[in-house]
Amino acid sequence: MYKELEYSSIKEVQTLSDIHREVIQGMHLKNMIISGANNLENNKNIVNSLNVFPVPDGDTGTNMSLTMNSAVKEINKCEDLEVSLVADSAANGSLMGARGNSGVILSQIFRGFAKGLKNVKEIDSVALANAIMEGCNTAYKAVMKPTEGTILTVIREGAEFGLKIAKSTPNTAELLGKIIEKANETLNKTPEMLPILKQAGVVDAGGKGLIFILKGMHHYLVTKEVIQLAEVPVVEVEVETAKPVYDDDIVFGYCTEFFIKGKDLNPEEFKKKVIDIGDSIVVVGDENLIKVHIHTNNPGTVIEEALRFGYLSKIKIDNMREQHQELLLNEEERKTNEELKNYGVVAVAMGSGISRIFKDLGADEIIEGGQTMNPSTEDILKSVDRINAENIIILPNNSNIVLAANQAKSISNKNITVIPTKSIPQGISALMALDVEKSIEENEKKINKAISEVKTGLITYAVRNSNFDGVDIEEGNYLGITDGKINAVGEDMKDVIYKVMDAMIDEDASLITVYYGNDVSEEEALKLEEDIRGRYEECDIEMHYGGQPLYYYILSVE
Template sequence: MKTQTIDGEMLIKMFRYGARNLEINKKIVDELNVFPVPDGDTGTNMSLTFTHSVSEFDKIEILNVYSVAKTASSGALIGARGNSGVILSQLLRGFAEGCKGQDYLDIELLGNAIKLASDVAYKAVMKPTEGTILTVAREMAEFAMAKINEYDELEAYLSDVIKQGKATLQKTPEMLPVLKEAGVVDAGGQGLICIVEGALKALMNEELGGEMEIHLSSGDKFVDDSYMKPEDITFGYCTEFIIKNASAVDDVELREYFNTLGDCVLVIKDDAIIKVHLHTDHPGLALERAVSLGSLTRLKIDNMREQFEGKETKKEEPPIPYGFIAVSPGEGLTKLFKDLGVTRVISGGQTMNPSTQDFLNEVDQLNAETIFIFPNNSNIIMAAKQASEISDKRVHVIPSKTIPQCIASMLAFSPEAQPDENDQAMTAAIANVATGEVTYAVRDTKINGLKIKKSDVIGITGGEIKFTGKSIQKVTEDLLNAMVDEDSELISIYYGKDVSEDEANVLANEISEVFEDCDVEIHEGGQPLYYYIVSVE
């Protein structure tokens, strides 16, 4: 049976199958990362992002392809993890734009949505690199647009679009020499193929290891009144609800009306849905006006004075001038960050990149006039920046890719300086520290002319694998030899949880003898997977 159109119900099934197929194959995608390091987690990040995306489908009020696509996009935006997850969220955002105003997708509309997905994702990346997921998405989109008029059924059309994507994926090693040397295709591109192949399975009504069931807890409350004090309560009832079928409603006029009934008014319009929050002594009047405009759902009225009766309340502290959020992969590093003045720490880094929502949660809980975020991993920077763009607070992202860069940035901070001045100084401090990492290979590969065997010790600096061997200490010494120059003054060593203090001291003593002109510091980092993180200043 030929399929001519995709409706909202089918699109949900296609998204779910795509998420499930990616989940099944995420380890394979992880193994395609160019670096054979144990934190190569492109597949995991994309899977976590897309899983959060489809978990939002239970909230859909109006079932059509646009509501489904937009819900998926919004879920991915908040749940994005790692660079690959952020790019996936942008692909979904563009796809949703292509579905705008549509109840169904035919071949022409689907092709346009695929094209917009690629366009939006490209615009979101400052310096797009060919030979990546972006290239796979773009060439699929170009094929989809060129062939719109040559098909009369969606199954054949989407199948050939995927064939084009696979062909492009196989060419990625020719576009990126680093892929060719490692003997792999692009991991993000493979993840995208997994998603669209799963979607095609759903369209063709083929089984894919059973239906996926996802139930993630997500509260309906979109305004947090938990920090209020009793004396703040001018109007007694916290009133929240959603007005459905309200596309024709003037939200500005509605907001003005609700302001006559109370305070803390929020009226958020999202196409045909309006979310409302206000504090009022007359919730009935608010509901009467709302029900005249559309049907109501998720209605909640709380008596705030009653909630505070008998409760001890603390005097709200004024905001601090500056707050700092840093991602830490180990307990020792967390303690070090706290000693340096970092306000809040997010556990993560290797194998588990914090999501956009994780950063937003920390930002929301930090009562500071200006907030600085340190991602401390190149694969986390995009999610942190996405959170800063979404938040209504003043948030600066210092693009730290390593732990030593974060430490150098914190030391460059001046409480007397203005936020923008601190941003410039802290970002500039990153360039003054060289970082090295010592870990192990998770597979056989060849890169930078080095033949690497699984479980070999590898030394990384400047984003490249420079040394390999069997001895952790020898590789670390080789790495530092390459990093130290005549201007170097300080060597810092952070040992991981798989290295004992005695082993770290032996290395530090050896390093002190080799580099007599440098001071050598040793710290317990507690990070997993990486035996040592070293820095040279």
């Protein structure tokens, strides 16, 4: 581990000027980016904890770290370490690996940064300041309605300050240190810019993640040392295999998924136990429930380790090599024989039940994702490429995936329409409104009208003590969220559910649909359905198994 440099005093930085680099060359830039990525990876849980709502789905740090890891993977392929080529590789890697809104914005910062370094052989302080400013400008352009008090404000104020002092600060390390100081000052002011941050008592998570990246880059400039990872990062890796019949990416052949149930569970501790025996690892949950996804060659070993923590449910093991060979055999035939459809649909969903509903309604591709598991731009592009249709509709079904979907649209040469669905109920309503006989313009209008008439409620639990809108929230309380706002808190789940539903139901309501999650038994769900029928007699009621983690119930009112 390293001792983080202090940024409160430029004097300390200046005393190290004898080892500062006046200019940054390609190898230095590569090491800076790796150091920044590692620093964020080491601190991503701090960023995740800055979730505005005290709910178990904070993922900004994870999304930004995975985006950075994609950038690092790409620059590690660089044989020619010219500044512009390293910057381009980082931009391309982060673009394809971008996850969540924060990851997409970060990828746009790198895109602009690379644009600012086009044809640059070595980076002096003026070039560095200009490139950071170009990164800021590109990120702002990528967001339709930029919100101040976010990562955008942090990068903008830091970049503007850098431009002002670049000519009088010829040392690149000193300049970057001062930019970080200014950016950090702005970060600390974000609660005053966004009331929702002030209510939650946190600074902007994306801005905090950016500071960790910049500090990691600056650490390399000052010390000539890349910050090392505290532990192996949880990322997908590419390793070549000697067996040509398999996909080069399939190093670990069995996709293994299950839930661990018990008491006093520790997701991070379990992750450390299995991190060396697989990849594509996702371990999320709390002290009562952990969802595990891992690609491994030893599923029995993973399961045996999991049994030391608690009892298991919903175990699913798929042989990915076998599946891939079948895909290779069928793909060419499918492409040859499949007629060009008028419409194809990509939907993002989390939970086997919800995925099945989207499939039954006609979605061609389901990307597993949502809260805590935002798909990357590349994930979305791969699904789009598998569809043989004249028009392709993407349903993100989560506000944190819309930017990545739009980024995929901008890269693809296919005719893509992104419907900005922000919830599962909106996505289902959109799919039901699709008429394959109508034009894309008619459908887009019809679908947007349909999703505007859907209200969404979520029932989950608090992961920390907090105060929101004057309401004290204690860790473990049930939380009710209606269309993105907490409107019910309590110790009795049913009371919270009814408060949410009362807020959603008005005189126009005619249909209530409930999707129950992975930690809710069928018996509990059926009992709730019976109670709802008695309470809201004027509405039709539908109950479906969703299988989603973290959220006990997803409620829809139309």
